[in-house]
Amino acid sequence: MSQLSAAPVPAWSGDGGVPAFYTWTGAIPVKPGIFLRGEALSSEMSLPDAGIALRILYTSTGWPKAKPITVSGALFIPKGTPPKGGWPLIAWSHGTTGYADVCAPSARPRSERDAKYLNDWLKDGYAIVATDYAGLGTPGPHPYLQYKSEGMSVLDSIRAVQAKFPELSRDVLTMGQSQGSGAALGAALIAPDYAPELEIKGTVATGIVAATTAIGNAPQVKDAEIYTSPKDYSNTAYEVLFFLGTVRASNPDQIKPDDYISKRGWPMLENAQHSCFRDLAKDAQTMKISVADFYKRPIDNLEAIADKTRNFPNVHIKTPVFIGTGLADTSAKTSKQYNFVSAMCAAGTTVQWHYYPHATHSSALPRARVDSPTFVKTVMQGKRAENMCAKLVPPGPIQTPEE
Secondary structure, rough: OEOOOOOOOOOOOOOOOOOOOOOOOOEEEEOOOOOOEEOOOOOOOOOOOEEEEEEEEEEEEEEEEEEEEEEEEEEEOOOOOOOOOOOOEEEEEEEEEEEEEEHHHOOOOOHHHHHHHHHHHHHHEEEEEEEOOOOOOOOOOOOOOOOHHHHHHHHHHHHHHHHHOOEEEEEEEEEEEEEHHHHHEEEEHHHHHOOOEEEEEEEEEEOOOOOOOOOOOOOOOOOOOOOOOOOOOOHHHHHHHHHHHHHHHHHHHOOHHHHHOOOOHHHHOOOOOOOEHHHHHHHHHHHHHHHHHEEEEOOHHHHHHHHHHOOOOOOOOOOEEEEEEEEOOOOOOHHHHHHHHHHHHHHHOOOOEEEEEEOOOHHHHHHHHHOHHHHHEEEEEEOOOOOOOOOOOOOOOOOOOOO
């Protein structure tokens, strides 16, 4: 098997602070989806109903330059005897955690919400492979919200564990929340070309963070503001990830922090190298650094770069999609979620969409458990999922959040 040596990583990659497990010191196999190693997760890092819980390291494809890289993640397999054909597999894509290696979900305990959510799927008899994405845990920058990079990380995690663990079924579904919604949808979109051997049955996405240039004749809701609450200082934490991961990761040689980041914004950029999202949001609130304060010059060119690289060029996903949107979501604007769903519908994607009254960006995930298990069971059994595109309506004004 062809192999390449690991290359030096650029500055501003958020590297370090994680165990040696995450750094592969040998030659990296050229073929993506090779299982490199695994180690048992502690009880603190595991899920209650996991019979096997491993931290994993596998090969994938770099972005924007297609080169061999390593990606980390976790694997959870239910207790008991696998059913005939093996445990059906869910490929989980996590929401925003940060930019630094220490923010990799496999390197820290999962949130109470995510742990319960994933454990419920284990109880239902599904194994779970959960990628960290490129650059989180492993060396190099994390291409934040870049659907192609994240999608390849998802698909290669499936390849790696299905080849290594015979107790896993060939049937797999991609699933994600927030940042992970784009990863899960991106994986389903590129699978026919990037990993045609995988049997992707469908996708579950909640709190969609994704956009597309493939609007066609799809109805769209006018939406000018990037952030629902423009005066909220915590938005600056997202902007740090946007600059470092969404934009700079695509061209680190040309996009330099010195050219764009203000003196006030510089501490945020430095903190992102070792702090995770919630701490970055607190930093912005404490220092009262707005998005405008973060930059020292207009960033129209950066927005153009981001639109070119992160926006889905095509939204005709060949496998069925389940969408869950909280109508009190102020993090991923409900109008933007509607616009993406509308574009998918116009492109011919089978979409089963659900609005959850007064659900927030976070609570949309557990709320969707009311409907998503039926969808998952249906597509995993090879049955036809209901297409609700003909019933799609705009979400209306953002609602007051549930307690």
